[in-house]
Amino acid sequence: MSRILLDVTRLVTRLYDGLLPTGVDRVGIAYVERYGASAHAVLSERGFSTVLSRKDSQTAFEMIISGARKRYAIRKLVARACIKHLRPQNAEKGVLLHTSHNGMEFQRYYNAMKKRGLRSVFMVHDLIPLTHAEFCRPGVDAAHRKRIHTALAHADGLIANSQDTLDVLSAEAAQAGLPLPANVVARLAPAVTARTPHSAPIEQPYFIVLGTIEPRKNHWFLLQVWRRLVERHGAATPKLVVIGRRGWECENAVDMLDRCHHLQDAVIELHGCSDGDLRTWMQHAQALLFPSFVEGYGMPLVEALALGVPVIASDLGVFREIATDIPEYVDPLDGPGWLSHIEAYSLAASSRRESQLARIAHFRAPTWSEHFDTLDGFLASMA
Incomplete structure (x- = not known):
């Protein structure tokens, strides 16, 4: 295999x-675990980049995998990288793998890699700022369009996390009149796969929703559904466990969480969870609720099914691609539909829930081994 370089700027x-670590970070960590033993690390800033020495690369990889926050060691690492940037760098051929969107927009980054004899391969996680700008911060759509268009014009290869993402990327390339570089679809493996031995955190039946609280995730809608459930069932209403930090432009959802007295005893908000706690909360839930308007992949869905937990989700193409007909699919604006499904799955003997559990038995989560087998074949074909 060609020499591998990993851009770890975001991770460091x-x-x-x-x-x-976010979902994007976990992908980067998986790449470090797979290739780190023989790879070099790359650090970059606004398109300017440097390749770390073998020793410094291993130091960076070890810190990333361990999660050790050694700020002084990181400062020394960056200082040496800046000094090394001033020296001539070798042009031994190889492949740069870049698993985040950070820095994709700078053409000089690609030019520098070409001068080093490197082919640049980027992962595309989603094009949501282009297709659904209303769910992003102002200006993110233009910034992401520049990233994607620069990668289309200058990258040697692109990795898509799903066929759905690749289809949207292909459409954007055609609309912009840009070429579509060599590409491959390599699905992402879940970080959560094994159940814990712990009992349920609470005695009452509960559902969970997982992810940063933001408009795209549709928390406000789900909280309105829960208010209606409280009005119908009172103290018998199942709990809603909201796992995720408060994000941006989510004031309506925050107002519901902080000020709606109907929800005070019905909703549990968890701002941070360890992987172990997350698995425990998830594995005992009646179902994972996933009412998003749009997703690039949807890792919580994969993780829930891998743990044998039912899912009630928005009817999105990427969800059907990954999970086929296993989850219950509901339009993200269908209030009565969500109410009906949640009430059905709340029952002690729920035939609908049992039916999905039977379907889950046939689910097979993507693995990192499959991902990297696909990627290695793609890299070999590029060579």
Whole structure:
């Protein structure tokens, strides 16, 4: 296999800042675990980049995998990288793998990799800012369009996390009159796969919704559904467990969480969960609720099914691609439909829930082994 380089800028930055890994970060960590033993690390800033020495690369990889927040060690690492950037760098051929969207928009980044004899391969997680700009911060659509268009014009290869993402990417390339580089679909493996030995965190039946509280995730709608459930069932209403930090432009959902007295005893909000706690909450839930308007992949759906937990989700193409007909699918604006499904799944002896559990028995989650087998074949074909 060709020499592998991994851009770990985002991973090192977030480690320095003490931030927990996101879904994108977990993908980057998986790539470090797969290729780190023989790879070099790359750090970049606004398109300027440097390749770390073998020793510094291993130091960076070890910190990323361990999650150890060694701020002084990271500062020394970055300082040496900046000094190394001033020296000539070798042009041994190889492949740069870049698993986040950070820095995709700078053409000089691609040019520098070509001068080093490297082919640049980027992962595309989603095009949501282009297709659904109303769910993103102002200006993110233009920034992401620049990232995607620059990658279309200059990347040697692209990895899509789903066929749905690749289809949207192909449509954007055609609309913009840009070429579609060599590409491959390699699905992402769940981080949560094994059940814990712990009993349910609470005695009452409950449902969970997992993800940052933001308009795209449709929390406000779900909280309105829960208010109606409380009005119908009072103290017998199942709990809703909201797992995820409060994000941006989510004031309506926050108002419901903080000020709606109907929800005070019916909703549990958890701002942070360890992987173990998350698995425990998920594995004992009546179902995972996933009412998003749009998703690039939908890892919570995969994780829930991998744990044998039913899912009630929006009827999105990417969900059907990954999970076929196993979950219950409901339009994200169908209030009566969500009410009906939640009430049915709340029952002690729910035939609908049992039916999905039987379907889940046939679910097989994607694995990292399959992902990297696909990727390695793709890289070999590029060579």
